[in-house]
Amino acid sequence: MKYCHISALVFCIFFLSLIVSIQARHHFHQKHRHSHSHSHKSSKTPHNFTFDVTKFGAIGDGITDDTESFKMAWDTACQTESQVNIIIVPKGFSFLIQPTIFTGPCHGYLVLKVDGTIMPPDGPDSWPKNNSRRLWLVFYRINGMSLEGSGLIDGRGHKWWELPCKPHRGPNGTTAPGPCDSPMAINFFMSSNLSVQELRVKDSPQIHFRFDACRSVHVESIHITAPRLSPNTDGIHIENSSDVRIYNTVISNGDDCVSIGTGCYDVDIKNITCGPGHGISIGSLGKYNTRACVSNITVRDSVIQMTDNGVRIKTWQGGSGSVSGITFSNIHMDNVRNPMIIDQFYCLNEGERCSNKTSAVVVSDILYTSIKGTYDIRNPPMSFACSDTVPCTNLTLSDIELLPDQGNMVLDPFCWNAYGDLRTLTIPPVFCLLDGFPQSILHNDIAHCSRDS
Structure with missing residues (x-):
């Protein structure tokens, strides 16, 4: 009987340990699934989280469509309740992204840190048939965001510039009728408290950056390039926007370096x-x-x-x-x-x-x-x-x-x-x-x- 009591006690201890272990693993997996293994609290800033797009399935070989992985990383970061959420586009990779709208508002301040290369489909023939030919990357209704990094946003505009409808500038240049829409590379629409800094952006099919209906915009130390004869490749266009600061930036292209439209002050x-x-x-x-x-x-x-x-x-x-x-x-x-x-x-x-x-x-x-x-x-x-x-x-x-x-x-x-x-x-x-x-x-x-x- 004594041994029975001891055996029962050992069994109870084992059973309780098993329950605690299962609960701990369940809690870990729930947390792991929720975060997609994406985040860790910064040792310096405990309220920052990071989200690496490769942890959401992005391949970065310049061929595979990584759009959904970027959208998943964006949506997860946007919905995470912390002060700052950082989406990492890592160095050494080239990510192919289809025309996409990244929407807000988000719970915290978002940082899209581009250290690798982001590029669109290569020319009009590769553009998705059911998507607008006017836009590529759109950030919509964002209050508090920084687009930054040491990487490159490559608009791959050469095939767009050679459409027959484009204004060819040689002595024998012609302009033929037909659809002529070309996408603007980066669009911020109805957004506020925006920062763009340190990036290199090149060869947009049309305007490189467009800020429309935005307020409190700070552009600092970016480098925009396109060939001298590339048509309509404005560097930065602003419209219906206020409190805009553009500082310490180099722009060489085929149109206005900076153009200011109506509604700006x-x-x-x-x-x-x-x-x-x-x-x-x-x-x-x-x-x-x-x-x-x-x-x-x-x-x-x-x-x-x-x-x-x-x-x-x-x-x-x-x-x-x-x-x-x-x-x-x-x-x-x-x-x-x-x-x-x-x-x-x-x-x-x-x-x-x-x-x-x-x-x-x-x-x-x-x-x-x-x-x-x-x-x-x-x-x-x-x-x-x-x-x-x-x-x-x-x-x-x-x-x-x-x-x-x-x-x-x-x-x-x-x-x-x-x-x-x-x-x-x-x-x-x-x-x-x-x-x-x-x-x-x-x-x-x-x-x-x-x-x-």
Whole structure:
């Protein structure tokens, strides 16, 4: 009987141990399955989690479709309740990603750390038939995200640029009819508190970065490249966005280095190296008789080299609204064809749409200060071509020194219906600005734009 009691006691201990062991393993597997073996708490920051896309099945051989693995990593990180969630795209791999929308809002701040290479399908023939040809990577409704890393986003745009409909730029170039949509590489839409830094991005089929309906955007130390003749490959395009800072960035491409569309205000662009390409542009604005509002834009401490334009404001005939409170400061021009240009007759050879109209986007309060360097003598170094019916007003020039890169100086900057003044003497001299303020727009209501416009 004594031995029976001992045996029963041993059995009970063994049974309890077994239950504890099973529960522990069950708890481990539940936690393991929930995290996909993806995360560990950082030794420095206990509220950070990391999610390596290869742990979600991404192969990274440049051939296998890794889209679903990226989506799983994104969704898991987005739904994890921690302060910071870091998605790792590791070095040494090339990941093929189909056109995809990464959606929020997410529980914590997201970091997409790209140390490897990300690329889309190779050209129009490889693009998924049922997917939009306008977009590739879309980040939608994100509040708090950083896109960063030492890697490369390769847009593989060469086959898109050679579509028959594209504007070929050789002397015998032609443009054929047909579908011409090409995807923009990276799109942020209706998002806020965004940071993009340190990445290399190249050869987008169309625009490289687009920020639409975003606020609090910080772009820092990125490098964007595409061939000089690649069509519509803007570096960074912003639209309907505010509190945007673009700093310490190098952009060379086939279109605008930075383009600013309607609905933008409080934009600061500093220490940009731009060129070749089409320069830094506000616009085009007012196309198809639309209303456009842009204000409080600063471009400063930058270099623009071997571009078609330097700093440009371009609007279509027939638009309404205003561009105001613009400062171009401390900019060095190196062999730029049109260093300083306002073009209120912007047109892409679209027949009747290019005819003069009685309305225009009002351009006012534009300051050019400390703009120096060289220009291509095929065009005047300064051109202010303003609407016949809605003049440009309060253009201010200070400390302008522009000399020909080769040949003789063009002594006649061009002005048309442009009102402003000179704070200092300019090189070359500017005599064509009109004094005062035109009576024709003193009571022009279309000039007024609120930030809710």
